[in-house]
Amino acid sequence: MLILRDITLRVGGRVLLDGASAQIPDGHRIGLVGRNGTGKTTLLRLILGDIAADGGEVTYGARESVGAVAQEAPADDRPPLAHVLAADRRLAALTAEAETATDPDRIGELHARLADLGAHRAEARAARILSGLGFNEAAQARPVREFSGGWRMRVALAGALFAEPDILLLDEPTNHLDLESALWLESYLQSYPRTLILVSHDRGLLNRIPTEILHLFDGKLTLYTGGYDDFEALRRERQAHQKALQAKQEAQRRHIMSFVDRFRYKASKARQAQSRLKMLERMEPIAIAAEDPTVSFDLPTPEILPPPIVALEEASVGYDPTKPVLRRLSLRIDMDDRIALLGANGNGKTTLLKLFAGKLKPLDGKMRKPSKLEVGYFAQNSMEELHPRLSALEQIQALEPMAAETKLRAHLGRFGFPQAMADTKIAKLSGGEKARLALALICRKHPHLLLLDEPTNHLDIDSRQALIQALAAYEGAVVIVTHDPYLVDATADRLWLVRGGDVKPFDGDVADYRTMLERERRAARAEEKAEAKAAAAEAVAPADEPVAPPPAAPAAPKADRRARAQAREKLAPLRKATKELETKLDRLNAEKARVDGQLADPATYDGPAARLSDLTKLSSDLARAIEKTEEAWLAAHEALEAAQADEADA
Template structure:
């Protein structure tokens, strides 16, 4: 059991944690959540002892082992496998002692403990963890210094999982992982036998792994039982209750204030008025639920282009004089396409994204673009390379030199940088704010095709939902690379698997792909489902065409509803004030105008029914439950 006992932490004159308290249940699986900048990392530092609270304490059983990944990635000439084995200090120490111990009684105790911690299967367990995180046998035996920083962090994660601490503390563990490794990690954590605290903004991980949500807001901690979806339902109910209570209190305050104003001057009622004035003064205002007005993503709509936007015909792509990484690419991208690229890191997803972004040229075959196409390409490097000594306004002004200041301000406002936020130093922005600024920059020219490579790494859950909504409202094509399958399921209607040196349409659903990665529900050799591949591909293509048709119907119906509503507004105005009637309506009598108003209302009702039906059908295709 871990107890956070009324801790307060102040940094730079600002209170980050304010009498925060919670008790983590023994062997519980807890998701620690909160908005960007809420203080989650500060709380973690306090738990691991890196930061001393100004007040309060954090208590754990004396012998409990707490495991946390250090910020510095492991390095040296050890192999990845050896680094993972070394992470279990007790195992390594006991094995060494077993080799040199001469005391038979002590040696017996050592062997008993080695058996208890399953030490003799350690190498096989470590190898399985590394495989799950994307390391094949060759990679497991490579020295640490041969890996990039991201892969070194995977080794650190593997070592932490292998050491199996009593309290496992993970801070955004999927940020360095691809979708496939994220799925494996989620599966691993579901059966973790000890206490788990994970900071994550992955909705699916929080729904499938944790049994409690620890919410950090305004310096306070609240522990909720259940998954993230359960937490959201409870929070929504509390928000509704708070809003109702606030409205009721506002009504009471108004009533009391009116009474005091009307009766203070009368001798007969002055005493009662004074009493009510005291009641009014003692009433503590019920605060409204905190809302973040900067949660904003609004991609500018591009002008229309005829399809296709991009065509790849037997194209190969790679880097300089090296052999091609991807070969025989055949791909067509149309204006309304929503494509997610699947496949493990290192298989070529980013290479394909760079080819589509015109950063690479094909080595063989052909690649053609619509002549007037504009492309927006977002990567994590852009977020990390934003100049800290500049401001969003300065940066956008330099990027939009041919635009007036109002257009520059308008583009920043689309992504939540209005007023003082536009002139704040970039160095003071949170990771999520920097990601939004990078998105504002890459979409400043209203691109016809938006390529997003891991756009969610710095975004919290609410910001990810806002991004999904913005992508679904975007009028151009979207190419998405993301380990957040919730985003993939909601924002993509076409899957492309990048694997074995090529990229091909994946005709199954996202659920099928998850089963494939985890080895679940796999067809046996000769199964009907495996033999009849062509009909499945046909059905997948038909589903995509039907989804496009539904998107079009929703858009057309919305336009029709808007037109009918304008007609209704004009007819209502004419009926309300016949003297204001102008144009064609002036030729009609009041009776005819009333009939037209009735017809328009019926048309609007039918249009709304049609819109609801199409929207529900579209949601079903995209995996959303109504």
């Protein structure tokens, strides 16, 4: 059990934790929430042991290990698989010792401990985690130094997951992931067998993974049962109850003071009046938890243009005329479109946005758009283009030198920048405030089309909700790329799948996409195992073995038919078992998608708490059942392939 007892912590003279306490039982999954700047990351560093508290204590179980994602991504010649295997230091140390040990007793002890740690399946488990985070077999063999910073952070995340510490700390783990990897990570964490403390601004993630929410507010920690929506509902109820108690106490105070004022100077009532004054002195005022300041902004209304506002006709786009990234695209965008782009990183989602934004020209084909079309493009590096020495007002004045200051201040105000904040230097703004400023800058000309590439990376939950509401009211078109499935579900009514050089409409929602990815991963793992098995068989074959056996005398037609019938009869049970397991997997995935859809529905959290608890447990049970069934399916598939190979050799 992790116990935080009366923790006081100051950073730069500012008190982040003031006598904060919490108890986290073993095996619970905790979502740590609070507004930006309240100290969530600092609290994780305290639990990890990187910093010390000014007061209070942090205690763990006698043998509990604590782990987190490395702050610096690896960058050397070792492949990702080697880095991930090395992340489990106990396993790595025992493996190294077993390779050099000479004492038979020690060798036996080492192999027993390695067996307890699952060393025989360590490499397969590490490869599976890397695959889930987007590394195919070829990428797992490349030197880590060849990857970008974002991909190296994925290696660091894979290492933390593989090490499986007793207490795992994750701080915004999806920030460097695409939607596909974020969906995999969500499924993985839902069945994490040990204690997990997760900091995230992804509302969907916080609804589906944690068993409790730990709220950091005003220097205190409060633990709530359930996911984020459940936490919000319970907190609203608690605040309403506190307000009711405060109103009752104020009425009681007024009644007592009325008695004192009437009888203070009457000798017969003086004693009673003094008694009531002492009662007032002993009455503890009921404090009401302050409301979090709300964030809101609205997008400017564009002029209506006739459809389509963008049309591609057999267009190709890329950076090298001889190697287009996307080919022969025929797409259109209308003013009322809300489109989310699906597809793993590297398939061309950002390239497509750059084409729509006019940053790239078609290599061939045509792109048609009205001459009046204004496009607002929020790129992943938009925040990096802000000048830290300028204020928000000075930044927009540099882009609009002829505009009146009152007009520019009014525009900034629509994005949550009142006068004082508009005059604050950008260097002093938080990441979320910089993101809102970047969005304000691209919207200054009332765009008809908004292109948003990971707009929520630095937004907290309230700011993300404000963005969702602003997009719902926006009268222009939106094309969005995001790793946040909640944002996709809340904003998009059309999905485009960017894959293999093509862009096609995807018929379904995020749950359907998740099911498709899981099915493809199962098939890919089965194919990889089959290839590995065939390669191993080829490697152990005698060197002088003939390439092909000498041709046998043709069998009589009747005997040949009988042999084929017997072979089919022998393989039938294996085929049936494989098919039944595949059907069961599809059914389990569909059921989990249905349950997760209910958990993602805010209305679920307004109903009975028992139903919410049942749904949460059912989702976890289904995740475990899917994993077990998947393993059984792979085993049955391998058995079928082995039997088919034996029949072929016979």
